[in-house]
Amino acid sequence: MSAGVLKDRLRADLKDAMKERRGDEMRLLRSLIAAFDNAEAVPVEGMHDHSRPHRLGEPSSEVARLEVDAAAVSALLAAEIDARLATANDYARHGRDEEAARLRAEAAVIGRYGPA
Numbered sequence: 001m002s003a004g005v006l007k008d009r010l011r012a013d014l015k016d017a018m019k020e021r022r023g024d025e026m027r028l029l030r031s032l033i034a035a036f037d038n039a040e041a042v043p044v045e046g047m048h049d050h051s052r053p054h055r056l057g058e059p060s061s062e063v064a065r066l067e068v069d070a071a072a073v074s075a076l077l078a079a080e081i082d083a084r085l086a087t088a089n090d091y092a093r094h095g096r097d098e099e100a101a102r103l104r105a106e107a108a109v110i111g112r113y114g115p116a
Contacts, residue, residue: 003036003068006113010036028106032080032113039076040065077114081107 014029042065068076088103 001070001073001114003040003073006073007033007036009113024102024106025109028109032110035076035080036068036073039068039072042066074114077110081110084110 010029010033014026014033017025017029084103084107088100088107091097091100091103
């Protein structure tokens, strides 16, 4: 699945979560959308000089976002799941079971969007 298709699905699910006032899920979905936005961001190294003012719509100031392929989408989802599970294990080890359960639930929600 491409990043664009997944982001559309995440946005639709975010809208549903907002309607149903599921706060934790809204926060998670916003975080995932932001992670994909960051993955599509163009690196600034080697870019042209930004000190010169540009006119709106001037082609020299417009840069296309990066394309995130299906492999990168899967890798990003897996990284998000792994990060939450690792932190959940740390919380559980320190007796913070509520936080651990919340992070495990988040990992399960992320798992709905693709293979981990």
